Structures are given as structure tokens and as C-alpha cells.
Amino acid sequence: MVEKRTPMQVKDAVAAVLQHAGSLASEKVPLEDSYGRILAEPLTATSAVPPFDRSPYDGYAIRSADSAGASGTSRVTFRVIDHIGAGEVSHKRLNAFEAIRIMTGAQLPEGADAVVMFEQTVEEGDTFTLRKPFEKLENVSLQGEDVAKDEVVIESGNVINPGTIALLATFGYSQPTVAKLPTVGILSTGTELLGVEDALEPGKIRNSNGPMIMAQLKRMGIACKMYGMSIDNLEESYQAVKKAAQETDCLITTGGVSVGDFDFLPAIYERLGAKVLFNKVAMRPGSVTTVAVADGRFLFGLSGNPSACFTGFELFVRPALLQMMGAQKPFVPHTTALLAEDFEKANPFTRFIRAVYDGEEVRPAGFNKSNAVSSIARGNALIVLPGGSRGFQKGDRVDVLLLGVEEGAAKWMN
Amino acid sequence: MVEKRTPMQVKDAVAAVLQHAGSLASEKVPLEDSYGRILAEPLTATSAVPPFDRSPYDGYAIRSADSAGASGTSRVTFRVIDHIGAGEVSHKRLNAFEAIRIMTGAQLPEGADAVVMFEQTVEEGDTFTLRKPFEKLENVSLQGEDVAKDEVVIESGNVINPGTIALLATFGYSQPTVAKLPTVGILSTGTELLGVEDALEPGKIRNSNGPMIMAQLKRMGIACKMYGMSIDNLEESYQAVKKAAQETDCLITTGGVSVGDFDFLPAIYERLGAKVLFNKVAMRPGSVTTVAVADGRFLFGLSGNPSACFTGFELFVRPALLQMMGAQKPFVPHTTALLAEDFEKANPFTRFIRAVYDGEEVRPAGFNKSNAVSSIARGNALIVLPGGSRGFQKGDRVDVLLLGVEEGAAKWMN
Structure with a gap:
């Protein structure tokens, strides 16, 4: 008998995750280590900018x-x-x-x-x-014209970018206060998994999800604990998950959330007394993505399929971690773009298709099944096609999540 | 007598820099340290993906x-x-x-x-x-349907993103070959500069450009040597620049490139026998940006004005460093967007205005002079307004450079 699960809409699932994201403490870090961290207090001007009337020219x-x-x-x-x-x-x-x-x-x-x-x-x-008259204050940079003393220049919750670093330096903040980084663990489940250095064996594949999630976290500036790979045995898996969950703010597992005979996570969540926020999302890939909360800690049960795992991380784990750090912009950056080719296949669930976005158009990045690996690497975006009965045509304006656009462009502007 | 300089168009200046960017060697790094590095050899499939016909379902x-x-x-x-x-x-x-x-x-x-x-x-x-017939191969993931054995999956010169990590892991590359990182130095010039921990003094400001560039490099995954601040004295500055240039692939200086009495960099370039690619660019801010090459090494003379310094780095230093690493996408990522407000002031030079891009519209991020600091931190993009006699109106579609969009979005998609 297969368990029936009720799918939750993606938007509602994201909101449910954010509702459960608590706040981490703050800490002071040296300015040179603060790039990419999140400001945990408002950046206040300790002096005016410019600090005096000055000449903008020689x-x-x-x-x-x-x-x-x-x-x-x-x-x-x-x-x-x-x-x-x-x-x-x-x-x-x-x-x-x-x-x-x-x-x-x-x-x-x-x-x-x-x-x-x-x-x-x-x-x-x-x-x-x-040979000409000059007006009063002509070619003068006035004290405070950029920033007034005591002004809040950047609100708490903003990412420290290179410009923020310039401001922190300007105001003498050599030890800015930032949100602590969450402690994140990764635990890959599946008896089919080999290590990266292992030779292939019949029926087995190397664990790619663990290293991939580690990189997705690194993109956010977050390190992680690797809990290795657990075997598909309920008691041992339970002990491994319990220990890992106790040691982290957020435990990400891959695999084991579906309805297979060795998908123990649903049972483990129950034994942990975890509150399951959802165990089915109206999305492809990744419909089995499960998020639970136990003792104020997140348990993200991502699919073992690479594309589904990648997407589940960006849609749910990323905003949760950012919200825990008090970020004002917890969501994946997005825009709209023109679909570069037809996408005829209808689907009742919202699809997330790894894609290449060139600043105007967006095109699927290749082989597109939930178990695909190659397209994750080839793309820099995810096309979002809302669930419904119709397909989509070339030229339709669609939502696009930007995940990798920062890598750069092959061409200069037109 | 003020030296006359002939401005070069931005596009030509970028091309001139790229023409002089040589190639760095490659090295092997552990997979877990390879995120963000640039592949120095094609990523070839050591096995098919999937490696065998398999079931996509339970x-x-x-x-x-x-x-x-x-x-x-x-x-x-x-x-x-x-x-x-x-x-x-x-x-x-x-x-x-x-x-x-x-x-x-x-x-x-x-x-x-x-x-x-x-x-x-x-x-x-x-x-x-x-209760229904099944077709041959129905619900079967075929061996090699994602990737064929020996296929080049990702070309050399691509940034290693989380998906690339998944592929490297899949194919057992525990020590991928990546481009070496360039050795970059930062030397801030100007007697007006104080350190971040110093108290303000009359006429002086804290050095914000050095820490800012350090963060701009860190965003690219590149560490740097800080050469501190040189005093505005020709001989000492010459010795400091010469030493720093010899120790780095690329030396970034801030300040000292204009026509002031203490702007020694033009004289230093001459004494070093450096080839000056340009010393005036048809852009605001940053028209004094100077790029020279000596002994195959780059000397980037960025403006001492923060906005100009920030822009000069992204327009010229970034693509040079990426090209040295063999990157296929050396340019700043860009798109187009609708201008959210009028920008009436005409200018013969191309303007780069620090701005906030929300995925559709783009709006100046505030106080917008070359010496502005606050807007660098507040923005996630640069509006590009080509030089010419007319202004620009709200609703005009303009080029936008994306620099910080990866931080995230405050809202979910509509």
C-alpha cells in the first residue's frame, strides 16, 4: 500500500519553511573576513561623508x-x-x-x-x-553630501558586499557585528552510493549530491559538516540522523524520502518527534522534498536525484538559512525572460528547468529529468513553468531564478 | 600646463586589456576546494550517466x-x-x-x-x-541518456559551480585540474589616507578602496597581498610600486593617476618602462582609469574615488583576471531593464550608475558622484548610459551590469 501524500504549492512550502526559521546569535569578525556575511546591526555613520568640504578636482x-x-x-x-x-x-x-x-x-x-x-x-x-565667473560652492564636495553623521546608511540584515566593506572602512568599523553562520550538516543516504575516489561497481554510483550541496553552501559562504553516507537500515539511519541533528542547526539529508522500501526518513522523523511541514510539493523535479522541524532545528529531506536535490536546496534550504541569519533578501534572485524554445509537455506541477540565461532569453540547459546531472553544471538559471494543463511556447515571458549568473558573460554588451 | 589625454571608448579599453591578459598555469586541487575555480581541462565523462539502465521509480x-x-x-x-x-x-x-x-x-x-x-x-x-499494457523501456532510465562515456561534458574555461562539482564527483575526479589563481596586490596611494582603526584627523579620510577591492577580489575567489598605503613621494612611491609589481601578476593601485601635483603614477609607469594601454576612458566615473603592462604584468591604476575605483575594477580588472585564468565568460554579467526614473543630465561620456535592480526595473541607488561611497553598498547593479547629448527617461530600456544580484531577492516571484 503506497502512502498518499497531499502536495503543497511551492510558494506555500517556501512560506512554511520561513515561518519556522529562528534567529541565530551575532558575533564580531575582522573587517577583512566580513565580506558575504550578514550585518547584524545597522551600519551607522560615525562621521559625515565627506567629513569636510573638499575639492573634487585638482x-x-x-x-x-x-x-x-x-x-x-x-x-x-x-x-x-x-x-x-x-x-x-x-x-x-x-x-x-x-x-x-x-x-x-x-x-x-x-x-x-x-x-x-x-x-x-x-x-x-x-x-x-x-575667463568666467564661478558660483558659490561651484566644484565643491560638501561635508555630508553623501552621508550625514549618525545616519543609518545600511540596515541590519543586508549582505556585506564590497560597497558595504568600503562604508565599514570609512566609518572605522574594524570589527563589524554580523550574524553567526548556521551549523549545517550533510548526510547522504543510499546503499548505492560510492565515494568520489571509489571505482564504480555494478549497480552503484558515486555520491554527487553531498559534494554538490557543500558547494551550494559555499556559494553562500557557509561551511558544513559532512556526515558521510548512512546505510539504508532503519536503526542505524535513525541513530545517524539523531546524532547529526543534535550537532547542527540544520541537517540536510539526500535520498530516503520517497516511498521505497529503504526510504526510512519518514519513520525517522516520526521517531524524532519532528513536525513535518510538508512531504510532497507540487513541483518537478523534487516532489518528494520533505522539510521537518525537531527541537527548533531544521531537517531538510532532499531527493536523492541530483536535479531535484539541487532545486530543493535553492528553493527551501537557502532561504531558511538566510532567514536564520536575519537576511532581508532570503529568496533566490529572480527575473523574467523570453523562453528560447517551445516547451510543449503539460504538467500539473510547477516545473523548474535548469537553463542558460543570457540576459534576455532563457533556454533549457539540456537533458532534463530529475536524475540529470549534466544540465545542473551547464546552466546558470532555473526556468519556472507554473503547473497547469498547457505547454509553453518560444517567446513566452517566463519567471527565471538566477543561480550562477554571477559567473560572468561570454560577450560584452551590444 | 595640464597634460592632454585622449579618451578611449569603454568597449575598446576593455578589449585592449583582454588582449594583454596572458595565461596562468594550472594545478590540481581537492574537489572540496574547487568550487569557484576555473576548469583548466575539459571535464570528460569517465563513465556513462546513468552507468547502467535503471529504474527511476520505486x-x-x-x-x-x-x-x-x-x-x-x-x-x-x-x-x-x-x-x-x-x-x-x-x-x-x-x-x-x-x-x-x-x-x-x-x-x-x-x-x-x-x-x-x-x-x-x-x-x-x-x-x-x-490494468494497462506497458511499452518497451517505459519508466526506464537508459544507460548514457544523460551523458555518454568519454563525452566532453563541460569545456575547459568554465567556472566550477555546484553542478560541476556534482559532475566531477560522479566521474571520480577527486583532484580536478584548475587554473592557478593570479597573484594580485593592492597598493593605495594618498597622504590623506588613514587606516580603518585610526581616528579621523582634519583633512584625512580612512582608506576604503583597499578593503573594498579586497572584497571585490574575494567575490571572485581570489586572495590578495595588501601593500598598505604608499606616501605621495615620487621616489618612495616608485620603489613601492616596483617591488609590488615584481611580486604579483597584477598590481592594483588606487589614486595617483590624475593630473594632480602628487599623482606620480604616470611618471612611475614611465620609469618602469611600462606600456600604457590607456590613461583616459570615456566614462563617468573613472575617466582617469589607467592600465599599463610591464614585463607581462598588469598595472591597474584605478581612481582614488570610491565609485570610480569600484567601477574600474569590475570593468577592467575582473575580465583581465578571468581571462588570465582562461575563463570563457570574462565579462561582467549583464542584462537590460527599464529605467525607473528620469536621468536628464546629458554627458558626452558613458555613465555607470550604481543602482538597484529588482529583476525588471533599475533605479539609481542614491547619491551619485564619483566620490560617493554609500551607493556602492546600496546597489546590486550598474546602469550603463551610453555617452551622448541626450538624457534618459523613465521607462527607457537600458543596459545593466549585474554586480550583487546573487545576494538574493526580498520577495518571492509574483
């Missing part, structure tokens, strides 16, 4: 009023009384028709309210002339 | 011919003679109206040519009945 600081009436036929002459490099401060104050030579980024001297670029002058000895 | 392997004529009123009965779990091989051969219970992923037994799912049977003791 040129001369002047009093704008002195340039009034300047023209090609009536040039105004200024006398240069000082010279400031970036990082230096002039101790002189400008009087009428005086100027101070100033470099990009240097603080404007007392009395000056405009900057003349070198290209706008004719220099002669320690004087120069101008 | 059910019964049968001879399809035996099911001929089966119907709801004339059910055909099969006798179960063996039971195979995944990884096991049956040593029995099917005779007429015999079946073998088989689990997902298990090798098809001798004589079988179709698989019946549990849901399609009515079981009773060691027999079951069917």
Missing part, C-alpha cells in the same frame, strides 16, 4: 565673489598664496583675489567657497587668470 | 511484452521473484509473468525492459496485477 580654491564679471576679454587675476595636497590642511585664510592650489580630496581652506579646475585657468608664475 | 521491473492486453477488466498477474534495493544487483533473470521488486536508482535486472510504479499495481502476497 585646481585652485577661490572666493567665488572675486570671479564676478570675469570674461574672455576681462580676465580676473588671482595670486596663489598656498598649496594643499590631499590630507593636508592650509593654515592660511583667503583674502580678496587670493587663491590656494588644492588637490583632489583636500579640505577647502578658510574663506574659499569654489574650486577652479586647472583646465579653466591660464597660469603664470604664482598667479593665474580666469 | 516499483516492479517486468518484461513489457507480458503486459500486452492488460486492462481494467482483464488484469494481468505477475509473480515477484526477487527484491533489489538501490546499489544491489539481482542475479535472477525474468521469465514470463515474473517481476522483481525494484527501488529508485537500482539497476534493471536481466530480461526486464519496463518498470511499473507501485501506484499502478494492486499487490497481493508475492503477486500483483496490472
